[in-house]
Amino acid sequence: MAITTLQAAIGEHVRDGDTVALEGFTHLIPFAAGQEIIRQRRRGLHLVRMTPDLVYDQMIGAGCADRLTFSWGGNPGVGSAHRVRDAIENDWPGALAISEHSHAGMAAAYVAGASHLPFGMLRGYLGTDLPRVNPAIRQVTCPYTGEQLATVPALNPDVTILHAQKADRAGNVLISGILGAQKEAGLAARKLLVTVEEIVDDLGAPMNGIVLPNWVVTAVCCVPGGAWPSYARGYYARDNAFYIAWDEISRDRETFSAWIDRYVLGTGDFAGFIAALRAAGVGP
Amino acid sequence: MSAAQRPEWTPDEMMTVTAARMLWDHCVCFVGIGLPSAAANLARLLHAPEIVLIYESGTIGTRPNVLPLSIGDGELADTATAVVPLPEIFSYWLQSGRVDVGFLGAAQVDRFGNLNSTVIGPYQRPKTRLPGAGGAPEIAMHARQVFVVLKQSPRSFVAEVAFKSSAGFLTGHGARKATGATGAGPQAIITDYGVMKPQAGSEEFELVARYVHVTVAEAVAATGWPLQVAANVDVLSPPTQDELAVLRDLHRRTREANSRPVKLPV
Numbered sequence: 001m002a003i004t005t006l007q008a009a010i011g012e013h014v015r016d017g018d019t020v021a022l023e024g025f026t027h028l029i030p031f032a033a034g035q036e037i038i039r040q041r042r043r044g045l046h047l048v049r050m051t052p053d054l055v056y057d058q059m060i061g062a063g064c065a066d067r068l069t070f071s072w073g074g075n076p077g078v079g080s081a082h083r084v085r086d087a088i089e090n091d092w093p094g095a096l097a098i099s100e101h102s103h104a105g106m107a108a109a110y111v112a113g114a115s116h117l118p119f120g121m122l123r124g125y126l127g128t129d130l131p132r133v134n135p136a137i138r139q140v141t142c143p144y145t146g147e148q149l150a151t152v153p154a155l156n157p158d159v160t161i162l163h164a165q166k167a168d169r170a171g172n173v174l175i176s177g178i179l180g181a182q183k184e185a186g187l188a189a190r191k192l193l194v195t196v197e198e199i200v201d202d203l204g205a206p207m208n209g210i211v212l213p214n215w216v217v218t219a220v221c222c223v224p225g226g227a228w229p230s231y232a233r234g235y236y237a238r239d240n241a242f243y244i245a246w247d248e249i250s251r252d253r254e255t256f257s258a259w260i261d262r263y264v265l266g267t268g269d270f271a272g273f274i275a276a277l278r279a280a281g282v283g284p
Numbered sequence: 285m286s287a288a289q290r291p292e293w294t295p296d297e298m299m300t301v302t303a304a305r306m307l308w309d310h311c312v313c314f315v316g317i318g319l320p321s322a323a324a325n326l327a328r329l330l331h332a333p334e335i336v337l338i339y340e341s342g343t344i345g346t347r348p349n350v351l352p353l354s355i356g357d358g359e360l361a362d363t364a365t366a367v368v369p370l371p372e373i374f375s376y377w378l379q380s381g382r383v384d385v386g387f388l389g390a391a392q393v394d395r396f397g398n399l400n401s402t403v404i405g406p407y408q409r410p411k412t413r414l415p416g417a418g419g420a421p422e423i424a425m426h427a428r429q430v431f432v433v434l435k436q437s438p439r440s441f442v443a444e445v446a447f448k449s450s451a452g453f454l455t456g457h458g459a460r461k462a463t464g465a466t467g468a469g470p471q472a473i474i475t476d477y478g479v480m481k482p483q484a485g486s487e488e489f490e491l492v493a494r495y496v497h498v499t500v501a502e503a504v505a506a507t508g509w510p511l512q513v514a515a516n517v518d519v520l521s522p523p524t525q526d527e528l529a530v531l532r533d534l535h536r537r538t539r540e541a542n543s544r545p546v547k548l549p550v
Binding site: 080089111148178228237244284 | 353362367371374378379411413417420425460463464466541544547548
């Protein structure tokens with residue numbers, strides 16, 4: 001475990017062609033890390049995420065990925081993830097192969113990955129067309145009852161990236177609030193990078209709180225605000241106005257690219273990104 | 285319809301109120317975002333104060349003061365009885381059979397209540413790529429019954445969905461039951477024209493109720509298959525002043541919350 005900068009962590013641990021999962025279900029989405037991957041111009045990533053919303057809209061639109069494994073891809077409550085759509089419908093900025101699941105299937109795949117089992121199992125997908133278009137969704141017969149159950153191959157990303165509320169100085173990480181599949185995705189990965197709101201002397205973790213011990217964490221980076229425009233419970237709320245505004249920013253290629261060029265590629269780090277938004281009068 | 289007959293509520297409001305009326309107190313309801321979420325919370329604020337609302341983000345027994353924009357807004361967690369990890373919500377709480385009603389929207393529904401939220405056009409090269417199934421396939425499979433709420437048009441109500449994201453009655457005539465699905469499947473589709481329910485036997489959806497301001501012919505014309513009409517079509521009573529006031533206030537609070545600037549503490 002190393003406590004380091006986000007630039008150093010992404011530079012050292014995320015390689016072109018890697019399978020990378022940025023998790024966080026609406027809450028604690030590691031936006032700063034996604035933008036740093038864009039800044040470092042990683043290419044050919046296989047991106048994995050249950051809900052590829054704005055964070056993957058940005059990364060896919062910026063050309064970081066050629067494959068996506070997911071279960072729901074949109075701008076929650078607003079509409080389309082326009083850049084994800086454009087990649088699937090029109091190969092812009094490049095072709096994007098997809099492996100599509102349901103949430104329950106994807107959750108089972110992460111649980112299997114965290115358990116180092118070969119596959120996850122569920123009563124799922126029954127009567128749907130998803131197994132027809134995703135041949136990885138198969139069936140197994142229960143050896144006890146004969147019931148047919150759906151299976152999904154384990155997900156084991158090369159790198160999982162999470163955002164959390166805090167870490168202590170030894171790099172133990174505490175997550176609270178809506179957890180999504182963060183713990184499972186973290187434990188399924190070969191490397192786990194975590195950005196946090198703050199680094200503290202004492203986590204003050206409740207006994208059954210979600211703590212990722214430092215020996216399963218590869219690197220911790222202190223990036224206050226790093227989940228914006230999603231939220232970090234106890235620190236700041238979800239910026240729903242920005243999610244609504246993103247619909248216009250991302251709708252066409254030129255507006256999107258200008259936004260990425262100005263605010264992400266044109267800034268050195270996440271603090272610079274926030275400062276640039278504020279200077280333009282649109283910052284949080 | 286003439287101006288004199290125009291009601292002082294919108295079809296959206298009528299639809300949301302009708303959907304809310306179908307939920308009961310203490311019902312365990314797995315809620316989709318959008319119209320289902322508005323209806324479920326309206327029910328909670330009106331006649332079902334002890335309804336248990338579950339959102340797939342892992343929030344159980346949530347009582348949001350404003351409607352969430354996303355399925356995992358902080359408001360849902362802050363007002364919940366319990367917040368559990370996402371794999372758990374699908375395994376321990378949904379697959380286990382603890383949910384009375386799954387409340388879903390979609391882009392398209394067909395005559396047998398199958399839902400499409402995945403693609404319009406060929407899967408590999410879609411004309412319109414939609415967000416995808418999310419939690420719906422297993423909600424549709426395991427909830428004891430499913431209610432669908434969706435605005436009606438010939439494009440959204442189609443004879444057969446091109447992609448089954450979530451199973452209704454499949455091809456009807458007992459096809460769903462033969463798969464071993466645990467839940468009873470879609471028992472009502474609430475639209476902005478009225479309510480459809482599955483016929484006994486064929487399991488094809490037919491019009492069973494209409495709003496006071498629409499005709500049966502209009503409801504049939506807004507459907508992309510030859511919609512059958514029940515022998516007696518109920519006329520649903522209009523929203524009461526109380527229902528409208530509570531719904532409008534909920535939407536007003538939500539609009540205010542969504543336009544409130546967020547300040548990062550850095």
